[in-house]
Amino acid sequence: MSNSIIETVQLCYEYTLGGEKTLRALDNVSLQITEGEYVCLIGPNGSGKSTLARHLNALLLPAAGDVYVDGLLTGEEKHRWEIRRRVGLVFQNPDNQIVATTVEEDVAFGLENMGIDPPVIRRRVKEALELVGMSTLAQHAPHLLSGGQKQRVAIAGIIAMRPRCLVLDEPTAMLDPRGRREVLATISMLNRQEKVTVVHITHFMEETLEADRIIVMDRGKIACSGTPAEIFSGELDLESLGMDMPAIPALARALREGGLPVPPNTLDVDQLVDYLC
């Protein structure tokens, strides 16, 4: 597919558990992500989400099958650095991702490693910090920031490298409600305004409602995928897949069962209030 930024073809991966035992973490996963798309990846712990994410920038290589990033095969060593520049990965715990003593040095770290000219670095760091709303704290020590701020610094460090795709593995799991809101707003802005392709892994169903597409993983396979309205229409048995319904879609389903024909694409409070009033 020409407009796929990421494509996996019958991707398989196994972890060795010691001795002869292996665990099949990914089982024939074929998937295409279109340039500019916002995809959420959900599924219970152990369903293969993080393993899949680590294949998208060649941190892990397939045991069988292929992964293409912008048409480049991750298995080919000569493409690896280019792939990692194009697909940036943000992890769960911001404390494990911060390396420097000031915010701006931290954001510059990746660029310095790429051997970019200092004036260009300075400009890109400034732009990246502005994008995530952290310019005023550029000189601050990262360890004194809140969780949400740290995570936005980590995102800025990736954004400064101008990736075309951002893969975030539970970026809000360690954050309080304000931190979560800040990070989500940043992700959404990068996607809508800067047209960065986003792959966002989360255990919070509420966070998936803004996505273009939700992919549900189960035991190493893609169990189903669709728009938030399709996934949360109440037709799928998400509970048996280890997932939950977000609050408002769950209520809408209960109302339908009680005889009130709430449209299946009712996802948030405002939509439901408008329907009821």
Add this chain to the structure above:
Amino acid sequence: MLIEARDLSYTYMPGTPFQVEALKKINLGIARGEFVGVIGETGSGKSTLVQHFNGLLKPTGGEMCVEGKNIWHGETNLRKLRSRIALLFQFPEHQLFEETVFNDVAFGPRNLGMSGSEMEQRVRFGLTSMGLDFDTYRDRSPFHLSGGEKRRVAMAGIMAMRPEVVVLDEPTAGMDPVGRRKFMEQVSRLHREEKLTVILVTHNMEEIARLAERLFVFNRGELVLQGQPAEVFKSVSLIKETGLEIPAFSELLQQLRQRGKEVRTDLFTVGDVAGEILKLSREERT
């Protein structure tokens, strides 16, 4: 009051340039058998507060009392206090260390001097109290369990001490929806059936609104609000100022009221809220 803080203050590293006033003159009480929630932003003082309840931290001002007695006056046995008021830390699975689930859960009872069938009975109670079958899990290695199971094993180790109070500091952080639900269902059942006093620190507003009888809201080291969830979440602007969120169902019901619908606003479960809205729509039709 079972647990009571009186003008309790706590300052980290007093007298140094790094001095931080983490708690400022806190007054609060928790009765036996209650399920209370403690909410607030990261750094608001929640975790510092709950570490005072069993004497892990000593107040730098004011008093920490259990059953009316200041635990830092006279001869409170802190060790005994900690088996009555047990604290489950964040990411408790990092503290699992034994070769079998049985031994891990038995660690506390064994330290209390138990052995043989008495100890086994405690381990059995601990595991079943967290919904883990004794015979299925006893010989398994804690390190080969799923994340959710590990955390329930850690909690089983606490329950095996037969505490009167459990303090849970973000017990479900990082868990998947099913793991979260299973964990909280067991805690909720222990509260109902065993009259366990539960103090839950969490960032999950939907969950705490549904489970807790009373909430304490912290902001920058101060207790800014307390009351039943329905009352607390009516203070929309204050809650938002403290960086927290209103649960979706509260927001929905409050907005419906503002638009002239006669609905209760103190409901937090899908079933209750759906029932209320269906009742309203039936009334409007007739």
